[in-house]
Amino acid sequence: MSRNPSRVFMVVCGLLLALCGVPAAAALELDVPARVARGDAFLVTARTDTAADALAFRWRGKTHTVPVMLLDGVRTAWLLLPVPVDAKEQTLSLSVGLAGDKKVSRTVQAAVALYDRERPVQRLTVERKYVNPPANEQARIAEDRRKVRAVISRYTPERYWTLPLLRPVPGGVSSLFGMKRVFNGQPRSVHRGLDLRGAAGTPIRAAADGVIALVDNLYFSGNTVYINHGLGVFTAYLHMSATDVQPGQTVRRGDVIGKVGATGRVTGPHLHLSMLVQGVSVDPLPLLEQASGTTRQP
Numbered sequence: 001m002s003r004n005p006s007r008v009f010m011v012v013c014g015l016l017l018a019l020c021g022v023p024a025a026a027a028l029e030l031d032v033p034a035r036v037a038r039g040d041a042f043l044v045t046a047r048t049d050t051a052a053d054a055l056a057f058r059w060r061g062k063t064h065t066v067p068v069m070l071l072d073g074v075r076t077a078w079l080l081l082p083v084p085v086d087a088k089e090q091t092l093s094l095s096v097g098l099a100g101d102k103k104v105s106r107t108v109q110a111a112v113a114l115y116d117r118e119r120p121v122q123r124l125t126v127e128r129k130y131v132n133p134p135a136n137e138q139a140r141i142a143e144d145r146r147k148v149r150a151v152i153s154r155y156t157p158e159r160y161w162t163l164p165l166l167r168p169v170p171g172g173v174s175s176l177f178g179m180k181r182v183f184n185g186q187p188r189s190v191h192r193g194l195d196l197r198g199a200a201g202t203p204i205r206a207a208a209d210g211v212i213a214l215v216d217n218l219y220f221s222g223n224t225v226y227i228n229h230g231l232g233v234f235t236a237y238l239h240m241s242a243t244d245v246q247p248g249q250t251v252r253r254g255d256v257i258g259k260v261g262a263t264g265r266v267t268g269p270h271l272h273l274s275m276l277v278q279g280v281s282v283d284p285l286p287l288l289e290q291a292s293g294t295t296r297q298p
Contacts, residue, residue: 032110039085041282054099082280119178130265144218160209161229164289171197177283192281193274198260200269212249222263238272
């Protein structure tokens with residue numbers, strides 16, 4: 001992601017209004033990438049000189065209210081926002097304003113250009129029941145989807161995550177996010193996660209602070225853990241051989257939550273890491289801490 005060459009300010013307008021004897025509007029500063037790949041999430045930073053408790057971010061038809069925190073004496077808010085891997089738009093618009101304030105003059109906007117990453121095809125062979133599930137498993141599959149939708153629909157206004165995220169297992173990538181999947185010769189939807197290599201029994205660690213939102217055995221995902229990291233951010237850990245946490249439990253970045261396995265629809269032991277931001281599946285890889293180490297951000 002490249003950063004926008006210019007930040008969006010309302011300071012000049014405020015000074016002009018002040019010179020004319022009109023009370024100045026609130027100054028807002030917005031730091032947002034100029035370009036984002038389809039399938040990625042991106043960090044937005046907003047700053048204000050008002051005593052606002054929260055800022056409202058408008059993205060893809062939804063408003064996200066984010067608490068303001070003091071950072072070096074500046075009121076600041078951070079938010080992760082998603083771009084769907086199948087987004088059709090060439091450019092998307094982001095606007096930020098004071099929460100609860102309807103005045104257009106107090107809102108700043110930025111345009112984000114979208115581009116595509118190369119998405120190769122991956123051909124896999126799995127048990128037949130995971131390509132064409134039998135009729136007696138359809139109710140279970142539907143219930144699994146309902147459970148996951150209910151979990152990721154819960155919005156927690158507190159932010160527990162920091163960037164970059166911790167790599168849950170040390171292994172390399174075996175399957176990228178967004179790859180076009182063909183199972184047993186039959187095309188299926190794109191891969192909405194990141195597969196990381198790991199021997200059976202390898203400890204899996206939480207990518208960030210959060211609260212355990214779901215622990216269950218799901219038809220396709222096998223033994224699965226979802227963590228709520230706050231402000232609409234979730235990570236999910238699939239195909240585990242064992243889980244070591246319970247729903248409602250608070251975990252810290254790096255805590256062991258289970259072990260690598262081969263449960264559900266798999267070709268062998270590995271960790272499938274999913275990331276959902278504001279209800280949209282995104283690629284975790286750009287947000288993961290690299291082996292060389294990366295300075296952590298807010």
